[in-house]
Amino acid sequence: GDSVTQMEGPVTLSEEAFLTINCTYTATGYPSLFWYVQYPGEGLQLLLKATKADDKGSNKGFEATYRKETTSFHLEKGSVQVSDSAVYFCALIPSGGYNKLIFGAGTRLAVHP
């Protein structure tokens, strides 16, 4: 079945470091891909999305490119801030189906001053 695999955390970085969180997926056809972020004690917020191959989603300095050939959607940011500390979830919606999000296990990011 459809699934999402994320790199295990926690990822610990110093402020202004470069961030990469790896995400790969298994799905038939062309799923839509998403990154959600969850701050402590809160629900999930949509960070960015991409709906077709080679699309680049971007928001708040984060970006991810839909790579069909490698079935990947890695999250990157050039310079992280302490306020970026959170859990990041990669997710997909299968193609041709209803709006059911399938999530990865999440990657915790801790940014230190």
Next chain:
Amino acid sequence: DAGVTQSPTHLIKTRGQQVTLRCSPISGHKSVSWYQQVLGQGPQFIFQYYEKEERGRGNFPDRFSARQFPNYSSELNVNALLLGDSALYLCASSPTGNQPQHFGDGTRLSIL
């Protein structure tokens, strides 16, 4: 504009009891979905409702049920609670069934 609101925020129950969780979608959103997030894991899909009809169901037992009302709010019911039902229950809404979902802050359910 108000986001997705869920009530209650926290709930403590004992094994065998029943619980009802409530969700109010963003104004104008007609689709509501429910997810279960066990500590340390990603959310798992439970149900989706659109225009008061069930559009999808995840791999959960029949103890879990839901409904959507004419004002598009929704309730999730869980019967015969088990310790393993302890989790954060998230509600998400979207304008239709095929657009990005907006999540509430969840209801944290603890089973003793």
